[in-house]
Amino acid sequence: MFGKELRVRNQLFVICIGLLILSLAISASAKPRKKSKKQKETAAQKEARIRRANAERASLLRLSIQRSDGLDGSFTANTGRSAVRASSAPSSGMVQFVGDPELAARGIAPATASAGQIIISEFRVRGPNGANDEFIELYNASGADHTVADSGAGTGYAVAASNGVARCVIPNGTVIPNKGHYLCVNSVGYSLASYPAGNGTTATGDATYTTDIPDNAGIAIFNTSIAANFTLPNRLDAVGSTSEANTLYKEGTGYPALVPFSIDYAFYRDTCGKAGSITTFGACSRDTPKDTDNNAADFVFVDTNGTSAGAGQRLGAPGPQNLSSPIQRNASVAADLLDICAAASSPPNRVRDFTSDPANNSTFGTLDVRLTFTNNTGGNVTRMRFNVVDVTTFPAPSGIADLRPRTSTAVVVTVDRPPCGSGTSNVTVQGTTLEQPPSQPNGGGFNSTLSAGTVTLATPLANGASLDSRFLLGIQQTGTFKFYLNVELLP
Numbered sequence: 001m002f003g004k005e006l007r008v009r010n011q012l013f014v015i016c017i018g019l020l021i022l023s024l025a026i027s028a029s030a031k032p033r034k035k036s037k038k039q040k041e042t043a044a045q046k047e048a049r050i051r052r053a054n055a056e057r058a059s060l061l062r063l064s065i066q067r068s069d070g071l072d073g074s075f076t077a078n079t080g081r082s083a084v085r086a087s088s089a090p091s092s093g094m095v096q097f098v099g100d101p102e103l104a105a106r107g108i109a110p111a112t113a114s115a116g117q118i119i120i121s122e123f124r125v126r127g128p129n130g131a132n133d134e135f136i137e138l139y140n141a142s143g144a145d146h147t148v149a150d151s152g153a154g155t156g157y158a159v160a161a162s163n164g165v166a167r168c169v170i171p172n173g174t175v176i177p178n179k180g181h182y183l184c185v186n187s188v189g190y191s192l193a194s195y196p197a198g199n200g201t202t203a204t205g206d207a208t209y210t211t212d213i214p215d216n217a218g219i220a221i222f223n224t225s226i227a228a229n230f231t232l233p234n235r236l237d238a239v240g241s242t243s244e245a246n247t248l249y250k251e252g253t254g255y256p257a258l259v260p261f262s263i264d265y266a267f268y269r270d271t272c273g274k275a276g277s278i279t280t281f282g283a284c285s286r287d288t289p290k291d292t293d294n295n296a297a298d299f300v301f302v303d304t305n306g307t308s309a310g311a312g313q314r315l316g317a318p319g320p321q322n323l324s325s326p327i328q329r330n331a332s333v334a335a336d337l338l339d340i341c342a343a344a345s346s347p348p349n350r351v352r353d354f355t356s357d358p359a360n361n362s363t364f365g366t367l368d369v370r371l372t373f374t375n376n377t378g379g380n381v382t383r384m385r386f387n388v389v390d391v392t393t394f395p396a397p398s399g400i401a402d403l404r405p406r407t408s409t410a411v412v413v414t415v416d417r418p419p420c421g422s423g424t425s426n427v428t429v430q431g432t433t434l435e436q437p438p439s440q441p442n443g444g445g446f447n448s449t450l451s452a453g454t455v456t457l458a459t460p461l462a463n464g465a466s467l468d469s470r471f472l473l474g475i476q477q478t479g480t481f482k483f484y485l486n487v488e489l490l491p
Contacts, residue, residue, distance in 0.1 A: 112151040112223050117142035119237040120159075120221060121181065121289045122268040122447075124318060125213045128438075130262055132189030132212050135205070135320045136167070136219060139269075139289055140176040148174040151234060154225035159184050161211075162218035162240065162249035168207035169225045176323070179288070182206050183322035186213075196435045196449075198324035198490055199383050199457050206322050215260040216241035218249025239267070239295050252294035255301075256311040264438040265303035266318030267311070268447050272390040272484055276300035276314055276446060279400055284390055284484050287330055302446045304438055306394040315394040315404075316446030317438050319387070326385055326488035332377040333487045338370035338413065338429065338468055341420035348413045348429075361404040361443035362474035369471045370413065370429050373487070380460035383490035384452040384467070386432065390484035393445045394476065401481035404443025405450060407434045408472035429468045430454050443474050449488075 119141050127133025136159055140146050148156050148170050156174065158166040168184035176182050185193070185205030195203040213219065218240025222230050232248060240250030241257040255267060270276065273285030275297065290298045302316025303309070337349045344350065354365040375381050388405060396402040408431035416424050432450040434440060440448065452469055455461045473483065 112149045113142065113146060113157065113236055114223070115236055116291055116293075117236065118146065118157065118176070118221060119269070119289065119291055120219060120239050122266050122318065122320060123219060123239065124266045125215055125217065125219075126260055126262055126265075127189070127191055127318075128262055128264055129189040129191045131215070131260075132186045132210075133191050133262070134213055135183060135185040135190055135192065135318075137320050137322075138170070138176070138182040138184070138221060140178055140180050140182075141289065141291065142178070144178050145180075146176050146178075148172050148176070150225060151223040152226055152229060154229075156225050157221055157223055157236065158225040158227075158230070159219065159221045160227075160230055160249075161213045162220075162244055162246045164227060164230060165211065166225065166227065167209040167211060167213065167219075168205075170207065177327060179327045180323065181321035181325055183320055184209065185320070186210065188212075192318060192320050192437055195318075195320060195437050196385075196451065197322055198326065201322075201324040203320045203322055203325070216243045216257045218244040218246055218254070220249045237291070239299065242296075250295055251298075252296055255295045255299050258301075258309045258311055261307060261309050263303050263305060263307055263309070264318060265301065265307070265309065266316075266320075266447070267299040267301055268319070269298050270300050271387070271486060274390060276302070276312060278314060278392055278396050281480070281482055287328065287389070287486055300446065304440050304445075305442060306445070313395055314446055315442060316388075317440055317444065317448045319435075319447050319449055326383050326490045328387070328486050329377065329489040330487050332375075332489065334374040334376055335487075336372050336374070338372050338427075339415040339417060341416040341418065348415055357474070360406060360474055361476055362406070364475040364478055366406070367403070367473045367475060367481075368408070369473070369483070370468065371471075372466050372468050374466045375461045375463055377463060377489065377491065379463055379491050381455055381489050381491065382457045382460045383488075384455040384461065385435065385488050386450045386452075386471070386485040387488055388444060388446060388448045388450070388484070389486050390482055391445060392479070392481045392483075394442065396477055396479065398477075399479045400477075401475060401479040402477035403481055403483060404445070404474035404476060405434055405448055405483075406443055406472045406474050407450075408432055408470050411470065413468075427468055429470045432469055432471060443476075450485075 119139050121139035122137040125134045150156055150172055156172045157170040159168050160166045183205050184207045187208040188210050193204045197203045220238035221236045222234045224234050238249050238251050240254045242254040243257040244250050244254055269289035274280040301311035304317050306315040339348050349370055351368040392401045394402050410428050410430050412426050413429050414424050415427055433453050434444050435449045435451055
């Protein structure tokens with residue numbers, strides 16, 4: 001079977017190389033073969049040529065275009081949508097970087113929110129601590145900072161369950177940043193209060209409640225706290241299961257009802273555009289929470305064991321965010337290969353280690369991807385982390401890689417940076433930390449986050465400065481892979 005898979009990969013490799021050669025041949029055919037002294041390539045021209053070639057490869061294919069030690073695929077990381085496509089038996093790849101078209105100017109929206117502007121972005125109604133281990137995360141999708149203003153004489157925006165009882169209220173005057181979050185938690189059982197958030201803060205609730213939300217019950221947010229006005233015209237968003245009878249508290253037919261296991265799970269809105277599919281490849285079509293008014297299409301189920309609970313099965317983790325959490329800023333960060341003078345799929349940009357390490361979810365070794373991120377926000381960055389929005393992981397079918405994001409430490413790497421060929425130097429590539437809780441004994445997956453621990457209040461990343469980072473992926477099954485990230489920052 002392995003030999004058969006390898007033959008398929010080799011065929012794909014040949015096709016990809018053929019396309020690349022054809023493209024390069026077309027671009028070169030306009031020039032004569034013989035070079036005069038005037039035509040000799042300078043170091044600057046060589047560097048520009050390499051950059052153009054890398055960009056050309058990236059635009060041609062989202063698959064691997066080269067063979068390298070043990071993985072097939074490609075890695076794309078963009079500043080508005082970090083994405084990667086890769087694979088874990090003979091390897092190859094590239095990096096693409098795309099700006100964020102959805103970035104809006106910051107500002108305060110004084111008007112009461114309307115439907116779709118403040119949405120439920122992640123939630124659960126049960127966890128390891130039982131029926132009260134629940135949270136509701138809200139997201140500002142309005143395109144600007146939003147100041148909460150009740151539509152009537154109430155005290156703010158209410159989050160209610162389908163019994164019509166408010167669980168929490170976002171007070172009038174609260175400012176939710178553009179693309180920022182607000183978190184309501186059940187203080188009786190919530191178990192993720194230690195999950196990292198901002199600088200020195202964790203994912204504690206911005207508001208709390210104590211009344212359990214029943215399994216599979218619907219939840220809605222209204223632009224008022226007055227219960228008599230919990231009506232469709234005042235509803236901002238809703239999510240509920242197929243078993244929820246009250247249509248005010250769900251959109252569409254609802255998400256698939258769950259078997260009520262007390263596991264570390266969450267439903268979160270798709271931030272890639274592939275509905276959490278492990279086998280769908282290609283670039284992410286979005287980098288903000290999907291909201292089509294259809295809960296079944298918009299939400300993705302994950303848990304830390306890859307449990308089959310009725311709503312799809314994929315390894316991942318809950319990641320509740322509050323007002324202090326970092327915000328997705330893809331468009332404000334430039335990403336590039338660690339060494340643009342080397343191929344994207346070759347060391348030092350990508351390193352394949354075949355050492356088996358089952359204890360760390362790396363039975364077939366690891367894939368180490370190195371990238372350089374540059375701060376273009378216009379100010380200091382004091383917190384940087386990366387959210388996994390798409391990955392091939394458990395339960396991947398045969399031929400698809402099962403990758404597990406892991407914590408990594410700093411390594412010293414030799415690079416040949418521009419002007420290419422003028423000499424090498426050593427750089428320190430900083431590790432990234434898989435953020436816990438929740439405990440992720442099987443490694444990371446969908447919705448997991450990895451932090452850049454060297455970027456802090458005491459050691460900020462200045463505007464224009466760069467950070468060399470690595471992403472270490474344990475390999476539990478070889479095959480074609482993908483790995484996409486969003487960049488989250490705090491000033």
